[in-house]
Amino acid sequence: MTPYALIYTAVLLGLFVLAGGSYGGFYSVGKLWTNAAFIRTGIACYLVAILLALAICLFTPLAALWKIFIVLSCLIYAAIPPVTWRYLAKLHRTPEESK
Amino acid sequence: MYRSQKLAVRYFVAAVALFGVMIIAGLLSALYYLHPSLLFDVFNFNMAKIFHIDTLVIWLLMGFMGAVYWFLPQELGREVEGIWLAEILFYVFCAAVAVVSVVFIFVQYGGSNEFSLWFINQGRKYVEAPRWAAVGIVVVVLTFVYNVVATCIKARRMTGILWVLVLDLIPLTLLYLDAFPALTNMSTDLYWWWWLVHMWVEGTWEVLIGCIMAWALMDVMGTSRRIVETWLYIEVMLVLGTGILGLGHHYFWIGTPQYWLSIGGFFSALEPLPLLGMVVHAIYDAGAHHMKTNNRPAFYWILAEAFGNFIGAGMFGFMMTLPQINLFSHGTQWTVSHGHFAFWGAYGCGVIAILYIAKQKISGVNFLDGRAWKWGFGLLNFGLIGMVGGLLIAGIAQAFYERAIGGSTLMAFMAGQENPWFVSGMYARMGFGLIFAAGYVVLVYDLLSAGKHAPKSAVKTQAP
Amino acid sequence: MDIQDPGFWRAGAISTTAVMLVVLAILTIDSLQDIRAGGSHVPKYDVINQQIGYQYDWTRRMDVPVIGGQQLLFGKLYTEAEAHALMRKGKLVIQSRACMDCHTFFGNGAYYAPDLTKAWLDPAWQQIWMPMTAAKTREDAMVMFLMHPDRYPTWGREMPNLHLDESEAQAVVAYLKWMSAVDTNGFPANFGQTQSQQ
Ligand code: HEM
Numbered sequence: 001m002t003p004y005a006l007i008y009t010a011v012l013l014g015l016f017v018l019a020g021g022s023y024g025g026f027y028s029v030g031k032l033w034t035n036a037a038f039i040r041t042g043i044a045c046y047l048v049a050i051l052l053a054l055a056i057c058l059f060t061p062l063a064a065l066w067k068i069f070i071v072l073s074c075l076i077y078a079a080i081p082p083v084t085w086r087y088l089a090k091l092h093r094t095p096e097e098s099k
Numbered sequence: 100m101y102r103s104q105k106l107a108v109r110y111f112v113a114a115v116a117l118f119g120v121m122i123i124a125g126l127l128s129a130l131y132y133l134h135p136s137l138l139f140d141v142f143n144f145n146m147a148k149i150f151h152i153d154t155l156v157i158w159l160l161m162g163f164m165g166a167v168y169w170f171l172p173q174e175l176g177r178e179v180e181g182i183w184l185a186e187i188l189f190y191v192f193c194a195a196v197a198v199v200s201v202v203f204i205f206v207q208y209g210g211s212n213e214f215s216l217w218f219i220n221q222g223r224k225y226v227e228a229p230r231w232a233a234v235g236i237v238v239v240v241l242t243f244v245y246n247v248v249a250t251c252i253k254a255r256r257m258t259g260i261l262w263v264l265v266l267d268l269i270p271l272t273l274l275y276l277d278a279f280p281a282l283t284n285m286s287t288d289l290y291w292w293w294w295l296v297h298m299w300v301e302g303t304w305e306v307l308i309g310c311i312m313a314w315a316l317m318d319v320m321g322t323s324r325r326i327v328e329t330w331l332y333i334e335v336m337l338v339l340g341t342g343i344l345g346l347g348h349h350y351f352w353i354g355t356p357q358y359w360l361s362i363g364g365f366f367s368a369l370e371p372l373p374l375l376g377m378v379v380h381a382i383y384d385a386g387a388h389h390m391k392t393n394n395r396p397a398f399y400w401i402l403a404e405a406f407g408n409f410i411g412a413g414m415f416g417f418m419m420t421l422p423q424i425n426l427f428s429h430g431t432q433w434t435v436s437h438g439h440f441a442f443w444g445a446y447g448c449g450v451i452a453i454l455y456i457a458k459q460k461i462s463g464v465n466f467l468d469g470r471a472w473k474w475g476f477g478l479l480n481f482g483l484i485g486m487v488g489g490l491l492i493a494g495i496a497q498a499f500y501e502r503a504i505g506g507s508t509l510m511a512f513m514a515g516q517e518n519p520w521f522v523s524g525m526y527a528r529m530g531f532g533l534i535f536a537a538g539y540v541v542l543v544y545d546l547l548s549a550g551k552h553a554p555k556s557a558v559k560t561q562a563p
Numbered sequence: 564m565d566i567q568d569p570g571f572w573r574a575g576a577i578s579t580t581a582v583m584l585v586v587l588a589i590l591t592i593d594s595l596q597d598i599r600a601g602g603s604h605v606p607k608y609d610v611i612n613q614q615i616g617y618q619y620d621w622t623r624r625m626d627v628p629v630i631g632g633q634q635l636l637f638g639k640l641y642t643e644a645e646a647h648a649l650m651r652k653g654k655l656v657i658q659s660r661a662c663m664d665c666h667t668f669f670g671n672g673a674y675y676a677p678d679l680t681k682a683w684l685d686p687a688w689q690q691i692w693m694p695m696t697a698a699k700t701r702e703d704a705m706v707m708f709l710m711h712p713d714r715y716p717t718w719g720r721e722m723p724n725l726h727l728d729e730s731e732a733q734a735v736v737a738y739l740k741w742m743s744a745v746d747t748n749g750f751p752a753n754f755g756q757t758q759s760q761q
């Protein structure tokens with residue numbers, strides 16, 4: 001790893017998680033306020049996360065297995081907010097809640 | 100109020116006081132980087148830093164214990180068993196902290212013998228306190244565990260949260276025994292030492308704050324028990340599922356076998372995922388209860404905890420957790436940047452939320468809000484973010500110039516420390532640290548006064 | 564399987580944790596074997612009688628310690644027991660003076676002062692401190708520095724005098740020599756080699 005590769009690899013990794021997190025944040029707030037603009041911003045963040053994952057795969061000197069790992073976790077990021085949201089909604093809808 | 104809750108308040112007061120000591124010690128430690136001749140040979144950097152990180156551990160521990168003493172009687176609807184013992188031990192605890200402080204200030208270090216380790220300084224990061232004091236902490240924590248377990252038994256009742264709490268306190272206490280050994284072999288020494296540090300902050304503490312936050316959510320947002328408990332189990336599963344083997348990210352370079360590079364990298368890189376789930380959960384909860392809360396400061400500190408945990412631990416941790424990066428970032432200001440953000444996000448914010456919950460109950464107001472807490476919230480978080488930003492820049496510069504280009508020798512170290520990017524990062528930490536300290540002052544002011552002016556009975560719940 | 568049932572997740576939490584703990588226990592047993600003095604990654608303490616280097620290994624693709632022929636420390640050949648006693652003392656000095664709250668060992672500790680993992684191999688001893696202390700050997704220069712760091716500073720940030728006597732300083736030097744022979748999976752990288760590209 002060259003000194004420069006070190007910096008941009010780390011920065012890409014950090015931004016990748018940040019983009020994944022922003023997607024989750026915007027998506028949830030959009031759901032909460034049923035605001036399509038927020039959800040769209042969230043999805044845009046997720047697209048950025050995909051681009052960052054691609055950039056990590058193409059430009060960084062990480063070993064191939066780590067790159068596969070990044071791609072897989074990028075896919076998992078897609079699922080976390082909607083799955084968590086739907087699950088929470090379900091959990092809240094059960095009868096006990098209204099007691 | 101239960102006696103146990105009165106004890107909790109005492110713990111909170113002690114915690115906030117030590118939080119203040121920690122900030123002063125932190126500012127002092129930061130100042131040595133700018134003025135290396137400061138207090139040279141009188142009170143060196145290492146002693147200031149010991150104060151900083153040891154008080155950090157103690158104030159958070161006191162905050163957690165206070166939180167449990169606060170919620171436990173509420174949870175079981177009865178006074179805590181053996182509370183008199185806990186009351187005595189609180190003073191013992193404080194006295195021990197005071198004695199250790201005096202020794203750290205005036206004696207500082209001893210000769211190369213067991214006596215030093217028992218009575219002066221153990222010289223192991225985070226657990227520098229001499230062994231007698233560590234024994235004392237074990238006794239205090241064991242009493243605390245006894246209080247919790249005995250109360251559950253007396254009440255003949257166990258809730259899900261209590262099961263998790265009790266099962267978590269066992270490893271939490273056992274791991275602390277790791278504070279004692281002084282193994283000759285540095286590799287084995289660090290191997291066990293990391294069980295203490297990592298398994299506390301990324302395992303047992305994370306579960307403990309999960310239990311406390313579950314109670315806080317029921318209290319502040321009125322979330323139902325079934326929901327918080329289900330969520331707590333999921334959280335425990337994910338956090339421990341990734342965090343236990345995530346321990347491997349500290350076993351890359353201490354002489355341990357090469358397989359840790361893959362295991363540690365893999366599991367710790369998964370750690371941000373559950374933290375993202377928690378962010379979604381926090382937003383959901385805020386909405387499900389229509390952001391109706393009768394305690395605005397606690398509500399915002401709970402939200403800050405979820406975001407801070409994700410960004411500080413998740414994002415800042417992920418940046419440097421893959422071995423190829425960590426080879427260069429390991430043990431630089433980059434680590435410090437992550438350490439501050441993660442500790443603050445995951446634990447600092449959580450404890451402050453609990454302080455506000457207690458504050459509301461004590462002052463007997465139905466609705467807690469005001470102006471000062473917003474300033475405290477803003478200054479503390481702004482100061483912290485600025486600080487970790489400065490440290491991140493300094494850390495990247497250090498990894499780049501000292502490690503990657505320079506090859507980590509003394510000369511390379513100096514080149515890194517004198518690099519303008521690094522130096523600006525150090526000034527930024529100092530400046531933002533002062534802002535953080537100002538936030539602390541406002542926080543203390545607000546905790547002492549909030550609620551007094553609010554109408555005592557008006558039931559007001561409003562959306563922000 | 565009812566994912567709304569808390570019991571389902573309770574079982575999940577318990578079983579996941581249990582599996583992880585079992586894996587950790589197995590790995591720990593294996594690792595402790597490798598990191599004991601004389602294990603595959605950590606040399607015996609009497610390695611201080613030998614020459615130690617640090618070189619890039621093309622098969623492992625990382626820097627690894629190279630143990631060479633005999634190179635006595637303080638002109639003395641230590642038996643394994645003597646070396647062990649010396650290390651014990653060195654470690655006690657390091658703990659009692661809280662060196663780790665300024666320095667790092669294997670990158671763990673504080674970041675106010677340089678990492679000591681490979682301090683034994685630091686070119687600064689030959690280039691700076693041997694001339695400065697007028698010592699004949701690296702280890703003598705190290706002892707003199709450790710006993711009076713305030714007399715031999717190299718830059719604005721100095722190391723304070725922690726009142727090490729001669730035997731304590733020697734024990735620390737031995738400890739640092741042993742530590743530099745530990746296989747740390749390549750940390751720190753390119754030690755002592757300034758690199759501009761790759
Ligand atoms: C609540 C959660 C966390 C807290 C409080 C925390 C705190 C810390 C602290 C204080 C250190 C410095 C330890 C020392 O050397 O003394 C550290 C190191 C480290 N943390 Fe975390 N952390 C958390 C979560 C995470 C997560 C989720 C990751 C990974 C994604 C992570 C990755 C790392 C790594 C790789 C290091 C080693 C840095 C080095 O090589 O110097 N941490 N953490």
Ligand code: HEM
Nearest residue numbers: 125126128129434435438439442443447532535673674675
């Ligand atoms: C006024 C604010 C603060 C200042 C100026 C400050 C400064 C410092 C300094 C100078 C160090 C030593 C780093 C080194 O070894 O070079 C340090 C370490 C540390 N501080 Fe702070 N600190 C502050 C607030 C905090 C807060 C609020 C927390 C946690 C909630 C915290 C947690 C830590 C931790 C965990 C370490 C050890 C990190 C590591 O070694 O990686 N500090 N701090």
Ligand SMILES: [Fe+2]
Nearest residue numbers: 297301346348
């Ligand atoms: Fe960790």
